[in-house]
Amino acid sequence: MQRFLFLFLLLLPASALAAEWEPYVNARYGFAVEIPPGFTLVQEADNGDGRTYKNGDAELRVWAHYLTAGPFEEEVADRRTTYQQEGWDLSYDRQTAGWASLSGTLVDSILYHRVIALCDDAVATFVLDYPQSMKAEISPLVGRLVKSLHPAEGCTNAQGTAPAAQ
Known part of the structure; x- marks a missing residue:
């Protein structure tokens, strides 16, 4: 019986x-974006612009x-400045005309911020904020999150080809 169970598990994808x-x-x-396993919905915005998910002390905000204040580039520059004023040490900062990624640390926290251009002068964003103690568990999720955040079909402001998340 044990051999059968072992063989069954080996054959499962x-x-x-x-x-x-x-x-x-x-x-x-x-x-659209894919939410990683282990993250549960804790709040949905009343106005329908996004959601907040939690996994222990890790938080994923998607909205x-x-x-309103200017083009995409200015939106990203404002966010970058705010993070720096808050004390975040941004170690990863990449931007194109259609997407940007910012990542850094603050004391015991790690932050990953991804924003993409959408149609009609809109942007979609996710921010993943988690403690250093969860790095081994959460960091491997970032690449798939980045790849999964995308505009609806038919939107021509797609983010283009992005490098792998760091």
Whole structure:
């Protein structure tokens, strides 16, 4: 019986043993992202612009909004400046015309911020904030989160080809 169980587990695809990522689609702004296993919904914005998920002390915020203060580049520059004023040490900072990623540390916290341009002068964002103690568990999720954040089909302001997350 043990040999049968062992053979059965060997033949199962790895994906069958792995927890599933949950899709989140925001119809109001026209974007989607996959939520990692272990993150549970704790709050949905009343206005429909996004959600907050938690996994222990890790927090994932996903939302969108219309650009009001200027073009995409200024939006990212403002966010970068705010993080630096808050004391974040940004060790990763990449930007193109359609996407940007910022990552850094502050005391015992790690931050990863991804923003993409959407249609109609809107942007979609996720911010993943977690303690250093969860780095081994959370860091491997960032690449898939980055790849999964995308505009709705038909939006021509797609983020383009992005490098792998760091």
